[in-house]
Amino acid sequence: MEGRSGMSGGDGLGAEAGVELGERATLVQFSTAFCQPCRATRRTLAEVAGMVEGVGHVEIDAEERLDLVRKYDIVRTPTVLVLDGAGRVVVRASGQPRRADVIAALGRAV
Structure with missing residues (x-):
């Protein structure tokens, strides 16, 4: 997972998506219905979020939220x-992440 500066959602992404963010950090996953790696990613992120107190996991259907797809490229x-406690994007990655990479990315967010 790579760091990405300059993208800041503030509380925007949570409010825009109509979801509540985690207290310390939030793992936001953009998925599509027929994406096989999305299913595995969902399990990985849910598992990591369950291990770390104050971390939330949110899945957004990319096909239903084209506004967010465009805004967040x-x-x-x-x-x-990966959003920090203030809702700012601190890390982004495409493709199916490894559990260790998600944990490391969370370390940068909390």
Whole structure:
């Protein structure tokens, strides 16, 4: 997972998507219905979020939320955005992440 500066959602992504963000960090996954790697990514992110107190996991259907896809420059699924406690994007990655990479990315967010 790579760091990405300059993208800041503030509380925007949570409010725009109509979801509540985690207290310490949030793993936001953009998925599509027929994306096989999205299913595995969902399991990985849910597992990591369950291990770390104050971390939430949100999945957004990219086909239903084209406004967010455009705004956050989502070009493939799955794409994962790691938000800090203030809702700022601190890390983003495309493709199916490894559990260790997700844990490391969370370390940068909390």
